[in-house]
Amino acid sequence: MxxxxxxxxxxxxxxxxxxxxxxxxxxxxxxxxxxxxxxxxxxxxxxxxxxxxxxxxxxxxxxxxxxxxxxxxxxxxxxxxxxxxxxxxxxxxxxxxxxxxxxxxxxxxxxxxxxxxxxxxxxxxxxxxxxxxxxxxxxxxxxxxxxxxxxxxxxxxxxxxxxxxxxxxxxxxxxxxxxxxxxxxxxVTTPASGPREPRAERRVILAAGRLEHNKGFDLLIEALPLLSEHVGLDIVGSGSQEEALRSRARELGLEERVRFLGPTSPSGVLQAMADADVVVVPSRKEPFGIVVLEAWAAGTPVVATSVAGPASFVTDGQDGLLVDPRDPRALAGALQRVLEDDGLWRSLASGGRRTVRRYxxxxxxxxxxxxxxxxxxxxxx
Known part of the structure; x- marks a missing residue:
């Protein structure tokens, strides 16, 4: 110009x-x-x-x-x-x-x-x-x-x-x-770094966004007990539902497995995603799902809601897994597949890095x- x-x-x-x-x-x-x-x-x-x-x-x-x-x-x-x-x-x-x-x-x-x-x-x-x-x-x-x-x-x-x-x-x-x-x-701004390998140590699920009912973080907490006790959940963000989410985690005995990291900078969010093993978007409603793009850019596989925005641009099985988050067993099953199958992990991470180039x-x-x-x-x- x-x-x-x-x-x-x-x-x-x-x-x-x-x-x-x-x-x-x-x-x-x-x-x-x-x-x-x-x-x-x-x-x-x-x-x-x-x-x-x-x-x-x-x-x-x-x-x-x-x-x-x-x-x-x-x-x-x-x-x-x-x-x-x-x-x-x-x-x-x-x-x-x-x-x-x-x-x-x-x-x-x-x-x-x-x-x-x-x-x-x-x-x-x-x-x-x-x-x-x-x-x-x-x-x-x-x-x-x-x-x-x-x-x-x-x-x-x-x-x-x-x-x-x-x-x-x-x-x-x-x-x-x-x-x-x-x-x-x-x-999204895509980093210059190449793909990474899945980690062998304690596995971490990451979710990020406003802590509100529509974002479905409560659904993710409900699914966590169905996964191995060695799987932890990090939640980035703040909102009106934070205390309710903390209370539900305590009721389920998950205090040691769920960490509330609070709001952080955009670079901090991308780093948290790069440090995680899978990023989850469990929204009941979601207009788009920029968290998916950020996870793809960070080279981390995605499990996303099939009942909201991400379903319009995530291709199930290629660059992410789509699941109804209102079904705790289905959500836990999708997460377990990604965490336990290194071949699937690599495939979804590579697919996401290819797709994100369009955004x-x-x-x-x-x-x-x-x-x-x-x-x-x-x-x-």
Whole structure:
């Protein structure tokens, strides 16, 4: 790129210092676009922190206020008091950066304000859904008329709508009246190191993600007693279900076999995966399953859910094993096969390393930039 590409504001529901899928996705897209000569800023929700403009790992980030009304009289009064100054900050960001496109990632309060600003300022919008419409354990979209209404309006008015998987696209069409939805999967940074061998010492299963009901970590704990006592489970992440998971592990006498490692950096997650013998994605629901890509990149075999997102891109028996995690015996059986059969271990690890080459950040951004306005893609009026 020669710098003539559009100026892109990536409007993310969350960003650093928070760590998670959308934060990493947005950061990688920002870096890739900057490397191609685009002018890029990340606009994200301030989450009660001071509204500031700063640099995060070479990317300009604006933390902006996004107050929304609630049903209580006090909530409405609070919203009416806060919204004028909040929107002034969004308007100032537009005047300061002059974006040619607002690219919303993970629609929430960030999307509400981006949609309002885009309509008033006639800035094209792209909406990319990462499963936020149905992965929230607290059903925020079911409870918030504001979010439901704003999302429907954003999908109708968007220049393009993308989803990370067919399941997410189907939800946008079924519940929020989306029209055409393009599938743009997640990406991953693949390491340069070659494949490794399975370890002979104590075997470790690793699971990573938000500790919420939909992620199915409780199902994995229920399956662990069916495996050898020499098999341990490491869980990376934090969330509202952590104490319930710890309690269930104690009830089953698994305190010495289950370790809760807490949240860690992206590099720390990849290292933990490389140190594990198998990575498990036991989700009841999962919009995509970036953990699968990370495990493949780390050279570690994967056992993944057959009832959620990973089933749309994992080929059972070639680059992973697919199993219904709601069946503890089936889940334990799949894990046992990988842990005891070194030939299968090597085959799945090699298959994953081949497949993951298709999921580069360059390929993800190739898809995104085709949705942006440009000389040959005039902005709709």
């Amino acid at each position: 020669d710098g003539s590409g559009p100026r892109v504001a990536l409007v993310s529901s969350s960003y650093f210092p928070d760590i998670g899928g959308v934060e990493q996705h947005t950061a990688q897209v920002a870096r890739e676009l900057l490397g191609r000569g685009y002018a890029v800023e990340v606009w994200t929700v301030d989450r009660g922190r001071a509204s500031v403009r700063t640099q995060v790992q070479g990317v300009t980030v604006r933390y902006l206020p996004t107050p929304l009304p609630t049903l209580s009289p006090r909530g409405v009064v609070s919203f009416l008091r806060k919204v004028p100054s909040a929107f002034r900050e969004w308007a100032w960001a537009r005047r300061d950066f002059h974006p040619d496109v607002l690219h919303v990632h993970c629609f929430g309060p960030n999307g509400v304000y981006a949609e309002a600003l885009g309509r008033l300022s006639r800035i094209p919008r792209v909406v990319s859904s990462h499963g936020e419409t149905y992965m929230d354990d607290h059903d925020v979209y079911g409870r918030s008329l504001v979010l439901r209404t704003a999302l429907r309006a954003a999908l109708r008015g968007a220049r393009a709508v993308t989803a990370c998987s067919p399941e997410v696209a189907a939800d946008l069409r079924a519940r929020f009246d989306a029209g055409e939805v393009r599938i743009v999967p997640n990406g 580069t950040w360059s390929a993800v951004v190739d898809e995104y930039v085709t949705t942006y306005p440009g000389p040959d893609r005039p902005t709709p009026v």
